[in-house]
Amino acid sequence: MMAEMPVLSWPFSRAATAEIDWDDVYCTELPRVLNYFRYRVGQAETAEDLTSTTFEKAWRARAKYRPERASVATWLLTIARHVAIDYYRARRVDVALDDVAEPARQAALDDDIQRGLDRRRLASLIAALPERERELLALKYGAEETNRAIARLTGLSESNVGTILSRTVATLRSRWEAGGQS
């Protein structure tokens, strides 16, 4: 009868799977994961593809999620980080500065050209950063994680995360204000 559809799997399944509201998880965490990838890889389309990969992996592994080990947000970001690593490993290239800078020279023909250009320029500046700094920026500004959470995710100390981020932001800011991508 109804068991063929998730009649009793919701809300009861939440209790059986650590009372997780997966629909709510999707709504809440999708923007964070998507923006993590926007900072991480730059291109919007790629960010969407990697976000899809992350959620599909997560959904297939939901039964293995253990809330006592990490919050669901942390769990998802951990999967996202592995997806990002796999992505770069498969490509065996880093996003070169010119790869991202090129579109900036092709004026976007949308209603908000300046904002679009700024966004592309920022993406190119971030793409030029070393791997570790880019990862921390993606977690901080894309996923909007706290320094403490980032420390847990990356294995760095919280103070180290703060120091690296502060230095990275200063570097980006100076490059941003200089109007170029050195």
Next chain:
Amino acid sequence: MTDKFLSDLREPARPAFVEALKQRLDAIEYEQAERGVTRPLWLRLRPAFAGVAALAAVAVALSVPTVRASARSLLEIFRVKRFAAVPVDMSRLERLHNQELDLKTLISDNLQVLKDPGAPLAVADVAAAAGKVGFEIAQLAELPQDCALSEVRVTGQGSFKATLDTDRIEQLASALGVTGVEIPRQLNGASVAIQTSPTVMLRYTRGKDDFRLFQALSPQVALPEGIDVRQLGTIGLQLAGMSAEEAQLFASKVDWRTTLLVPVPAMGGDFRDVAVGDAQGLLVTVRPQRRAGGDAQRPMPRWHSVLLWSKGERLFALQGPGSGMELLEMANEIG
């Protein structure tokens, strides 16, 4: 030093992307549900237990005092007319999960899907769904403000047979830490046959709120002649976490041939009998708990409820956010 400029890359997700990915995730969910991967443990037992819910079915699986020939005469037919909540000790299920014990295997190695209901299929509208399931589909006579029917799905008829294994059942009781329960040896080899009707799901959406109305005909569960259903129920209730005395008291108050037992988490779940028109329904509410280590900045998870009732030959389940008051109002609008 301001880092405001660094927020420029943040953007909301495109609605088309959000919807497309959600559909893929739903497909994964359905696929896994079919394979029994993501369902709660009691629903993983679904083929054997369809129609009487897990506990009743566990009970059914546990005791046939005098099984003469396993499937010789299937005389006892169940029809669900009412619902009763059973508080379940979730730590027991968690214990099974941690030990990677599979309840289905523990209870029966011989679970046959005679007719697979198939995955829920999206259909164009209610009329199309009615054509597939073969019964009239009830709908909300009046929708709440800003609420609209957004999805219709159907599943087919199902037919299952489980053959019981008492050694496995004892293993289950042991794994659950239940002592003092005698599993009749005569049960070994008994068959339980279950037939489930097609089911329809109507999904109503209002912004982020999601209401789902399920309806189906009563399942039929056929048991071998001579079965002591009450004894079965008592054992099943003990497995769910009740003491022997509590289980006996509960079992004495239940009409085991017409009552669908609904497992409710003992912690974090709430339930009560309610009136839905002329029928008695069961309203279950669960508030997901914020876990230790979770982000305290995030809003508390919302209440979610499910309302179960029967009307004539049909069973209904309406689930949605909130403590259930709105569900009750909606249920009374279902014609």
